[in-house]
Structure formats: C-alpha cells, structure tokens
Amino acid sequence: MNEWLTQLQSVTAAFTSPWSWHHPLLMLPLNIAAFWLGLKLYRSSRTPLLHPIVGGSLLVFLILAIARINYPEYQQGSGLLYFLLGPSVVALAVPLKQNLAIVRQAGWPLMLGLLIGAILAPLVAVIIALLLGGSRTVLLALTTKSVTTPVALALAQEVGAVQSLTAGVVAFTGIVGAVFGPSLLRRLKVTDHRVLGFAIGVNAHAIGTVRALEISALCGAFSALAMGLCGALTALLIPLFLAT
Amino acid sequence: MPNIKTAAQWLGGAFILVVFELLGRSLAPILPFPVPGSVLGMLLLLLGLMLYGEVPRGLAVVSEQLLKLLVLIFLPAAVGIYFLRDLSPRDWFALFAAMIVGTLVSLTISGLLLNALLKRSRPPESPHTLSEGKGDE
Structure with missing residues (x-):
C-alpha cells in the first residue's frame, strides 16, 4: 500500500516537474505514437515477426537516441504507464473467468498438461542457457519467458531479474512460438484445435494467443485460457522455487 | 442520461x-x-x-x-532492452539459443503430451463432442 502511494506520488511529481525533454507530457505522446505506428505496421504486414512491441520499441529508442534522453529519464517520464501495469495484471482475471467454463469441459488432462507445460517451458530454456554458460542475469530473465508480460514484469521485480531483459525475452519467445508453433505442431500430427491453442498459450502467451485466434475461435479461447492459468501458476511457482 | x-x-x-x-x-x-x-x-x-x-x-x-x-503499457519496460550493456556475447548466444530451441522443444513436448492426455480421456470416435456442445451449458 505504501509502495503504491510512493509510486503514485512519483507519477504526479513527474507531471508537475519543470519542463524538460523527458517531461511526461512529451514522453507519453511519444509512447502512444510509437505504439500506434507499431500497431499499424503490424496490421499491414500481418506477420508476428513485426509484433507492435518490435516496431514500437525501436521507434521509441530511435527518438531517445536522437534527443539524447537516457533510459532512467525516459522511465521517469513514462511513470504513468508503469503505474498501469498492476491494474492490467488484475484485469487478466476477467478473460480468465470468461474462459473458465472450458476447464470444466476438458477437466484434469488439461490441468495436468498445464502443470507440466508451465514447469517445462522455463526449465528447458534455463537448462540450455546453463549448458551454454549463460550468466545469472540471463538465467533469471529466462525463468519468466513464457508468461504474459505484465505478470513477468511483476515476477521480475519479485525475484530480482532485470525488467527490460525480461520484457525482451517474453516478447521474443512469444514471437518464436507464434511464428513456428502452429506449423510445428501440425507436423507432429497435433490437429485438435484445443491442444493446438493450449500448447501455444502455455508457451507463447498473448502473442501466441493472437495467432491462435487466427486459426479458430476455439483455438484462441484455449490459448487465452492457457496463458492466464500459466501466468498465475508460474507466478506462484517461480518465487517458491528460487527461494529454496 | x-x-x-x-x-x-x-x-x-x-x-x-x-x-x-x-x-x-x-x-x-x-x-x-x-x-x-x-x-x-x-x-x-x-x-x-x-x-x-x-x-x-x-x-x-x-x-x-x-x-x-x-x-x-509495457512499452517503456521493453525499450530498456536496447540500453542493456552488461551482457557478454556468450550471454546473448545462450539467451537466443534458450529462447529459440527451448521454446520449440517445450512446444513439442507439451503439444504431444496434451494430445495424448486428451485423446485418452474421451471416446475416440467423437473427439470433438465436448467442444461442440459448448453452447448447451
């Protein structure tokens, strides 16, 4: 609660701060414009490779480099968006509730698959990175790779991972899953749209869910459900696992 | 109103x-x-x-x-990736290998596993009965 008030205070303080190139009144329009352009680029290209986060973040970085604004200054100017991360995690409960009827239909096999999938996704990645000699920073960022970004960022804060790397890893993982997931699974003779959606949702979160929705509504619903459940489950498991 | x-x-x-x-x-x-x-x-x-x-x-x-x-909302957090300077080339290699290979491996395993689990849990002649009966609930 106190933490939240401090955050609120720093957001309002940034707005009333003296004029500068990284003032929220400049940074917020920059973020919105970059998001909008990134979205347009994505919609006209129709490939997950150009997910709005790719174009949007590159655009922001370009402007920051030109205007010589450093990252902490930009973060300060974008405080309002950081402030919205918490409520957007809470908002995930709504689609989860709406898709919960599906769980009752498919029952325990789905829950078992979820549990194994949610553990497997970070575990396989961490083992590969460990074998290749990745540092602790890299390993920590990989633990939340298959979780939807707002939850991953909250987790990063909890376990002390670098937030930016976490966000990058999540986006890249989602893109890999969305681009290669459906064709890979079809080649493995997985034709059931429920399985297709669920596997994509567990491994490629929101970016995969958008792709799953293109396959069929059923596929998308399973993907959205898997994404929400996997996020909640991982959020409970990872801190526990890292604490031991 | x-x-x-x-x-x-x-x-x-x-x-x-x-x-x-x-x-x-x-x-x-x-x-x-x-x-x-x-x-x-x-x-x-x-x-x-x-x-x-x-x-x-x-x-x-x-x-x-x-x-x-x-x-x-998470754009500011993602932009930070371009400002990371403390990762070695070896770290980047491990990171990309883990993300690409790791994601494909776990997709494969979870897909095949779910496929086997869901197939076993319902009669093989009508694998889509429950999903199509969604509106009845």
Whole structure:
C-alpha cells in the first residue's frame, strides 16, 4: 500500500516537474505514437515477426537516441504507464473467468498438461542457457519467458531479474512460438484445435494467443485460457522455487 | 442520461481493479510463500467473480480496453532492452539459443503430451463432442 502511494506520488511529481525533454507530457505522446505506428505496421504486414512491441520499441529508442534522453529519464517520464501495469495484471482475471467454463469441459488432462507445460517451458530454456554458460542475469530473465508480460514484469521485480531483459525475452519467445508453433505442431500430427491453442498459450502467451485466434475461435479461447492459468501458476511457482 | 451511467460503470470497473490490486499488494507480504501482489490481486478478483457468478459490465469494458493497450503499457519496460550493456556475447548466444530451441522443444513436448492426455480421456470416435456442445451449458 505504501509502495503504491510512493509510486503514485512519483507519477504526479513527474507531471508537475519543470519542463524538460523527458517531461511526461512529451514522453507519453511519444509512447502512444510509437505504439500506434507499431500497431499499424503490424496490421499491414500481418506477420508476428513485426509484433507492435518490435516496431514500437525501436521507434521509441530511435527518438531517445536522437534527443539524447537516457533510459532512467525516459522511465521517469513514462511513470504513468508503469503505474498501469498492476491494474492490467488484475484485469487478466476477467478473460480468465470468461474462459473458465472450458476447464470444466476438458477437466484434469488439461490441468495436468498445464502443470507440466508451465514447469517445462522455463526449465528447458534455463537448462540450455546453463549448458551454454549463460550468466545469472540471463538465467533469471529466462525463468519468466513464457508468461504474459505484465505478470513477468511483476515476477521480475519479485525475484530480482532485470525488467527490460525480461520484457525482451517474453516478447521474443512469444514471437518464436507464434511464428513456428502452429506449423510445428501440425507436423507432429497435433490437429485438435484445443491442444493446438493450449500448447501455444502455455508457451507463447498473448502473442501466441493472437495467432491462435487466427486459426479458430476455439483455438484462441484455449490459448487465452492457457496463458492466464500459466501466468498465475508460474507466478506462484517461480518465487517458491528460487527461494529454496 | 446514458452517458453518466456509462461513465459511472467505467469508474466502477477501474475502482474494482485498483481495489483488488491494493488488496493483493497488502496481503502478499503476509502470505507464507512469495507471490507478486498484483498476481494475488488477480487471483482474488477471479475468486470474487466466480462467487459473484458474472462479470460486472463496467469491469468487463475497462478490462478489455486495458488489455488492448497492454503493448503500450509495457512499452517503456521493453525499450530498456536496447540500453542493456552488461551482457557478454556468450550471454546473448545462450539467451537466443534458450529462447529459440527451448521454446520449440517445450512446444513439442507439451503439444504431444496434451494430445495424448486428451485423446485418452474421451471416446475416440467423437473427439470433438465436448467442444461442440459448448453452447448447451
């Protein structure tokens, strides 16, 4: 609660701060414009490779480099968006509730698959990175790779991972899953749209869910459900696992 | 006056989200296991919605809008990736290998596993009965 008030205070303080190139009144329009352009680029290209986060973040970085604004200054100017991360995690409960009827239909096999999938996704990645000699920073960022970004960022804060790397890893993982997931699974003779959606949702979160929705509504619903459940489950498991 | 009513619904929805976030943040430190406050807030809201039986209109609208803007909301965190300087080439290699190979491997395993589990759990002659009967519930 106190933490939240401090955050609120720093957001309002940034707005009333003296004029500068990284003032929220400049940074917020920059973020919105970059998001909008990134979205347009994505919609006209129709490939997950150009997910709005790719174009949007590159655009922001370009402007920051030109205007010589450093990252902490930009973060300060974008405080309002950081402030919205918490409520957007809470908002995930709504689609989860709406898709919960599906769980009752498919029952325990789905829950078992979820549990194994949610553990497997970070575990396989961490083992590969460990074998290749990745540092602790890299390993920590990989633990939340298959979780939807707002939850991953909250987790990063909890376990002390670098937030930016976490966000990058999540986006890249989602893109890999969305681009290669459906064709890979079809080649493995997985034709059931429920399985297709669920596997994509567990491994490629929101970016995969958008792709799953293109396959069929059923596929998308399973993907959205898997994404929400996997996020909640991982959020409970990872801190526990890292604490031991 | 429908406009005032809509605005009130929106405000109510936003209020519910903030209240549950604060509730989660306040309760998280008391729990015996570590969990992010906002995630706990989400679980509490899910529980609340299941008990209530339906999603209040304002909450549904606000949540939908917020989730549509998700990419904008986490844009500042993502931009930081270009400012990372303390990773070695070896780290980057391990990272990309883990993300690409790891994701494909876990997709394969979870896909095949789910396929086997779901096939076993229902009669083989009608694998889609339950999914098609969705509207009956």
